[in-house]
Amino acid sequence: MKMNPWRVTLRVIAILLILVILIGPLVGVVLWSFAERWYWPSPIPQDFGLRFWKQVFSQGRVLDSILLSLTIAIITVGFSLALAIPAAYGFARYRIPLERILLVLFLMPQAFPQLPIFINLASTFSKIGLGGNMWGIILAHTMASLVFSVWIVTATFKAIPVELEQVARNLGASRFRTFLTITLPLAVPGLIASSIFVFLWSMGEFTAAFFIGAPFIQTATVLMYTASMGYNLQIASAIAILLIIPSIIFMVIIERYLKAEYIAGLGG
Amino acid sequence: MVVLETRNLKKYYGKVHALDDVSIDVEEGELLAVIGPSGSGKTTFLRSIAGFVKLDAGSIKLHGRDITNLPPEKRNVAMFFQNYALWPHMNVFDNVAYGLKLRKLPKDEIEERVHKILKLLDIEDLVNRKPNQLSGGQQQRVALARAIVVEPELLLLDEPLSNLDAKIRMRIRFEIKALQKRLNLATIYVTHDQEEALSIADKIAIMHLGKVLQVGKPEEVYRNPANFFVADFIGTNSVIIVHGKDGKVQIGNRTFNLPAGSKYARIVVRSDEVTISSEEPKEEKGLTISGKIMGRLYMGSKYRYEIEIEESNDPLFVNSQNIYDVGSEVYVIIPDGSFFVYEV
Amino acid sequence: MGIPSYLPGWDPHLLGNIRGDSMDEREKSTVGFLLILPALTILAVLYIYPLVRSIAVSFTTDEGVLTFANYKKVFDLYLKDILYTLFITAITVGITFVISIIISSYLRFKEWKFLDYMYRLPLFIPFLIVGHAMRIFLAPHGTLNSLLTRLLGMKELPGLSGSWVGLVITFVWVMTPFSTLIILGAFRALDDSYIEAAINLGSSKWKVIKDIMIPLTRPSIMVALVLTFVRTISSLTIPLMVGPNKPNMITVDMMFRVNYFRDWGVANALGVISYLIVLGLAVYYLKFMMAERGGLKA
Numbered sequence: 001m002k003m004n005p006w007r008v009t010l011r012v013i014a015i016l017l018i019l020v021i022l023i024g025p026l027v028g029v030v031l032w033s034f035a036e037r038w039y040w041p042s043p044i045p046q047d048f049g050l051r052f053w054k055q056v057f058s059q060g061r062v063l064d065s066i067l068l069s070l071t072i073a074i075i076t077v078g079f080s081l082a083l084a085i086p087a088a089y090g091f092a093r094y095r096i097p098l099e100r101i102l103l104v105l106f107l108m109p110q111a112f113p114q115l116p117i118f119i120n121l122a123s124t125f126s127k128i129g130l131g132g133n134m135w136g137i138i139l140a141h142t143m144a145s146l147v148f149s150v151w152i153v154t155a156t157f158k159a160i161p162v163e164l165e166q167v168a169r170n171l172g173a174s175r176f177r178t179f180l181t182i183t184l185p186l187a188v189p190g191l192i193a194s195s196i197f198v199f200l201w202s203m204g205e206f207t208a209a210f211f212i213g214a215p216f217i218q219t220a221t222v223l224m225y226t227a228s229m230g231y232n233l234q235i236a237s238a239i240a241i242l243l244i245i246p247s248i249i250f251m252v253i254i255e256r257y258l259k260a261e262y263i264a265g266l267g268g
Numbered sequence: 269m270v271v272l273e274t275r276n277l278k279k280y281y282g283k284v285h286a287l288d289d290v291s292i293d294v295e296e297g298e299l300l301a302v303i304g305p306s307g308s309g310k311t312t313f314l315r316s317i318a319g320f321v322k323l324d325a326g327s328i329k330l331h332g333r334d335i336t337n338l339p340p341e342k343r344n345v346a347m348f349f350q351n352y353a354l355w356p357h358m359n360v361f362d363n364v365a366y367g368l369k370l371r372k373l374p375k376d377e378i379e380e381r382v383h384k385i386l387k388l389l390d391i392e393d394l395v396n397r398k399p400n401q402l403s404g405g406q407q408q409r410v411a412l413a414r415a416i417v418v419e420p421e422l423l424l425l426d427e428p429l430s431n432l433d434a435k436i437r438m439r440i441r442f443e444i445k446a447l448q449k450r451l452n453l454a455t456i457y458v459t460h461d462q463e464e465a466l467s468i469a470d471k472i473a474i475m476h477l478g479k480v481l482q483v484g485k486p487e488e489v490y491r492n493p494a495n496f497f498v499a500d501f502i503g504t505n506s507v508i509i510v511h512g513k514d515g516k517v518q519i520g521n522r523t524f525n526l527p528a529g530s531k532y533a534r535i536v537v538r539s540d541e542v543t544i545s546s547e548e549p550k551e552e553k554g555l556t557i558s559g560k561i562m563g564r565l566y567m568g569s570k571y572r573y574e575i576e577i578e579e580s581n582d583p584l585f586v587n588s589q590n591i592y593d594v595g596s597e598v599y600v601i602i603p604d605g606s607f608f609v610y611e612v
Numbered sequence: 613m614g615i616p617s618y619l620p621g622w623d624p625h626l627l628g629n630i631r632g633d634s635m636d637e638r639e640k641s642t643v644g645f646l647l648i649l650p651a652l653t654i655l656a657v658l659y660i661y662p663l664v665r666s667i668a669v670s671f672t673t674d675e676g677v678l679t680f681a682n683y684k685k686v687f688d689l690y691l692k693d694i695l696y697t698l699f700i701t702a703i704t705v706g707i708t709f710v711i712s713i714i715i716s717s718y719l720r721f722k723e724w725k726f727l728d729y730m731y732r733l734p735l736f737i738p739f740l741i742v743g744h745a746m747r748i749f750l751a752p753h754g755t756l757n758s759l760l761t762r763l764l765g766m767k768e769l770p771g772l773s774g775s776w777v778g779l780v781i782t783f784v785w786v787m788t789p790f791s792t793l794i795i796l797g798a799f800r801a802l803d804d805s806y807i808e809a810a811i812n813l814g815s816s817k818w819k820v821i822k823d824i825m826i827p828l829t830r831p832s833i834m835v836a837l838v839l840t841f842v843r844t845i846s847s848l849t850i851p852l853m854v855g856p857n858k859p860n861m862i863t864v865d866m867m868f869r870v871n872y873f874r875d876w877g878v879a880n881a882l883g884v885i886s887y888l889i890v891l892g893l894a895v896y897y898l899k900f901m902m903a904e905r906g907g908l909k910a
Binding site: 015018019020021022023024025026027028029031032043083084086087089090091093094095096097102105106108109111112113114115116117118119120121123124139140142143144146150200203204205206207211221224225228229233236237240243244247248250251 | 638639640641643644645646647648650651652654655658659661662663665666669726727730731732733734735736737738739740741742743744745746747748749754755756758759762785839842845846848849852853863866867870876879880882883884886887890
């Protein structure tokens, strides 16, 4: 098929425009992370180098904050699954009064102004020794990310035909054994997807981490915020890239689960 | 010997009576077919025996043991699910061996029994496949193997053939029957297909709106239907309504008395058992109706005729291997035992 | 990652009863409630309690006496900020809506994998990082101006970061993929026959979008708009990093009130006002849905 030259030009312009709009804002972040010297009006840094990346991985403060964020995210995923798996099984397999309202309740932390909640949680936590404490942040993250795990796992369990469980019971397996050998293995993809959502949300979360943790402990996002506001653009950009990479990788992996209901809360 | 004894089973879903005082027994080695239209309660009956439906009243005994309130896993009845319900994360071997593993049998015995049953069902070579690599017929056999390998006291089959092609269905019908006889396994077979039930069952129970209308041998049910519903549900039939006059219903060469208060009679005719003739028969046996052929459909082995008769507004549908022209006047001869009259 | 085919695509109605009520064989048992109790407890303690507390604190003095002083202070100090917040949010919702409709319509009619994947890019990037990236991108000497000055042959261009325009651009950048995801999903769920019938009758594509596609997908579009509104008005990090120093969005005011003045009373009063705005919208949304469907879907 012969392409109309005008159309080709138009298409190329459209592609460029989309790239500038969507990738453009991120280009600066990447450039800054490698910039050792960058003065206006040069379009690219005068000196490139890995100095700041080395700093990121060697300087205790930066590395610690990234490790802290990872630790918080991983424990949050654990807590979230531990709470969501039984809850989701309850929603999927039992008749729960006010089922819909309860399910919407789990969405509330993500679909209603969050900041006042975290401010008050922080002030309560500081009174009971959870302020400036990793566990305080984990609790807040677990609460706010429950919607991802509860909703995704509930949908996963509901999608598993109940007959698959009934056959097992019929052949002599107890309810618990049936859950362990049939339901849970079949739900693994959903569990992974929900874990990824919770993990990403926790890694990128700033508000709770800031009010509960700072200034005593700094997650990667809090440190990035401090660095960016303090015009330490290289460090901020390096942390930003480290936080974006898992997002993009996971986004490709769980493309199927890219549904609006879950994403409502992502981004913070 | 009675294997299963159900007494006065009742189950309500709100106002709907899914089971309304159901009592059916199954003898040793017997195949009981439960038939009825959808919503008749046949599946609820099956699921209540398996323990998936909590009864509102009644009792279930298996070999004299009261299992009414036992959880499904303690009943030792094996259920075959309509959609097979094979576990997608396990291969054929693990699917079939699951029940045996739960019974904590030694490993070599499990393997031996699984292979024996797979061989019996002629699916030995599929042992390492996953369910999604199997055809519908193969899945059906695996599900059957999984149900009978645990040597249950009772086998429950829920529409076992409904997901198969019509062609395979015929063949598997015989295989199931042969297998069931060979294992001498008391079986309840739920289906909506009356022909399937007639051909496979030792005993048939017909259900409608949660009630058991009739229980009996296939021939009994076919020849002596207990009521209009059974007569109409079983077999290929044509139903005509004939209005009465002075307490009598007159049709063809016959007259039937209507009980007081009845206004009309419904006559169920077994469409395949009639003879069509262009001349008036001399014999007075059976029921002879005269009418005019309004339509003819070619059905392969026979023709299906739509016949307009004087006595009723409903056309009579009958089948014949002979060919008659549309528009011709004919006599339909229905032998005794091939028509049933019910007053309304 | 292999996802078995028996898992259907996510559908919010899956969360309701899959089976009809009379056939619902799910057990009615306290076991079910006990299973969801731990998760509910976490929600009650860590969400409901702070929520109630924020309302309570907004109406009391430090000594615990009932007062409206906090609200008076809010209106004295922050009325302009509240209006500014509504202004920014409304513009964001409006522009996001237009762009989402354009992208969704395009992708509904034409398959373009490149755009289909690219538009989702911002979805998973945490807001804070977006804020940082936009600070660099939109700064007076930022990457955007570096490109534009060269293209236009100019020496200097004003920076957009630190202005309300930059703030709106950033919000739109973050919100569009999300609302497009919803609207495009709804557009794609529309049966081809509706659209083809209209085109056969001679409607232009633009008319089909305006007269057929948008009216038929109104509930989904409403969801997209409402969620965009709530996410915008609740965001702290983006106005904090990209917005101008004055006026501020109320989330930023809340943060400053707590961090610089340790004034939880006024911060919470601002919080309660944000609740009220969102609640007002929620009521409007529910009314809309009632009218649209003749009642909420069971």
